[in-house]
Amino acid sequence: MTAAITIITDSLSRRRGGAEIYMGNLAAFLAQHGRNVRVLVRRPSPDFSAPGVTVESIRANGGGLPGEKDFSRAAQQHLRGHRGVALSTIAMPSITHYQPHMGLQRRGFFASRCSCDSMLARSLHGLGTQFNFKRRWLVQAQERLLARDSTTQVMVFSQLVRGQILEDHPVPAANITTVPLGVDLKRFQPDDKKIDRRPEQLQLLFTGHNFRLKGLHCLFAALQQAQKQGLKAELKIVGNGPRATFEKIAAQLGLAAQVHFLGLVDDDGVAALYRSSDALMHPTFSDHCSLVVLEALASGLPVITTRQNGAAEFIENEKQGFVISHPRDTDALANAMLQLQDRRRLATMSAAAAALRPHLDFNQHARQVLAWLT
Numbered sequence: 001m002t003a004a005i006t007i008i009t010d011s012l013s014r015r016r017g018g019a020e021i022y023m024g025n026l027a028a029f030l031a032q033h034g035r036n037v038r039v040l041v042r043r044p045s046p047d048f049s050a051p052g053v054t055v056e057s058i059r060a061n062g063g064g065l066p067g068e069k070d071f072s073r074a075a076q077q078h079l080r081g082h083r084g085v086a087l088s089t090i091a092m093p094s095i096t097h098y099q100p101h102m103g104l105q106r107r108g109f110f111a112s113r114c115s116c117d118s119m120l121a122r123s124l125h126g127l128g129t130q131f132n133f134k135r136r137w138l139v140q141a142q143e144r145l146l147a148r149d150s151t152t153q154v155m156v157f158s159q160l161v162r163g164q165i166l167e168d169h170p171v172p173a174a175n176i177t178t179v180p181l182g183v184d185l186k187r188f189q190p191d192d193k194k195i196d197r198r199p200e201q202l203q204l205l206f207t208g209h210n211f212r213l214k215g216l217h218c219l220f221a222a223l224q225q226a227q228k229q230g231l232k233a234e235l236k237i238v239g240n241g242p243r244a245t246f247e248k249i250a251a252q253l254g255l256a257a258q259v260h261f262l263g264l265v266d267d268d269g270v271a272a273l274y275r276s277s278d279a280l281m282h283p284t285f286s287d288h289c290s291l292v293v294l295e296a297l298a299s300g301l302p303v304i305t306t307r308q309n310g311a312a313e314f315i316e317n318e319k320q321g322f323v324i325s326h327p328r329d330t331d332a333l334a335n336a337m338l339q340l341q342d343r344r345r346l347a348t349m350s351a352a353a354a355a356l357r358p359h360l361d362f363n364q365h366a367r368q369v370l371a372w373l374t
Helices: 018-032 064-079 105-114 119-131 133-145 159-168 216-228 243-252 267-276 291-298 310-314 330-339 343-354 362-373
Strands: 005-009 037-041 053-057 085-088 153-156 176-178 202-207 233-238 259-263 279-282 303-306 321-324
Touching: 005 018, 005 064, 018 037, 018 053, 018 291, 018 362, 064 133, 105 119, 105 133, 105 159, 153 159, 153 362, 159 176, 159 310, 202 216, 202 267, 216 233, 216 243, 216 330, 233 267, 243 259, 267 291, 279 291, 291 303, 291 310, 291 343, 303 310, 303 330, 321 330
Parallel strands: 005 037, 005 085, 037 053, 153 176, 202 233, 202 279, 233 259, 279 303, 303 321
Antiparallel strands: none
């Protein structure tokens, strides 16, 4: 009899972000390949369904630290007597396999602090982390799971995060498996005719919910700088971040006419935006392995991102896009956008991005995950 697989995660709602989309696709794949899959979620996921996948919503009492503890306890109770695989994206006891989608908690909180513009905001964020019991508990839970005597198997999606774990924790290196992410190649495809109908202005795309952590304010500063040097471009923004705050930033920089906030867009709409855009902008402060970067590359879209993004490992600098040292290096960001105005170079980069498609297949990734789990 095939062993059951239980997945523990925050949500499977495709409206919440790339991690949720990934877990939903993985659960469906495992079920399609004959596994009995049960998913325990903290938040209801009414927009997810897949044959062979049972979703159970665990109601946690309260928010903050009490809610985290309550969810962890409830999930562990559900695992009692479970003899199969227990895969979790949340660090907790009793699991057999762990995927830290947010990377290392301590480093993530530090990256969030660094994304703040002012010294005062960074100081307040640091104090908030120090005195935020929920954040401290999340860090400690992850550190216990990555201890020297841990038997939990860990999967990361980039060499970046693997190196960070080994640098920060005593977990045995043999417990860590690195498997690059993949995307739906049927949904994300290049538009071969796009080069014949490119508009005069460069069409740039940003997609993400955490605008500040993903470096949107840094992108605005670089866009203003590049426009002063002759860049003609429009920027479309997908995501449910704090729109009013960032509209104000754009207006202050004189970018109101060039920046367009689209809000939440469904999967097919995002795929269409990739096909109609010239480049994806993702100057993130921290990313385990950004799914939107892989979706863009699979769509034949050059990408501008940072070394803080595990997905940058797919990109050879100046071939499929540009990898800059840091999101606050607005000179490098501006220069990369200016270089994309060379239409012949842009076409060459687009072809190089599309050539990565065989390495970006979600089914290939999921088969490796299945082998790891079983």
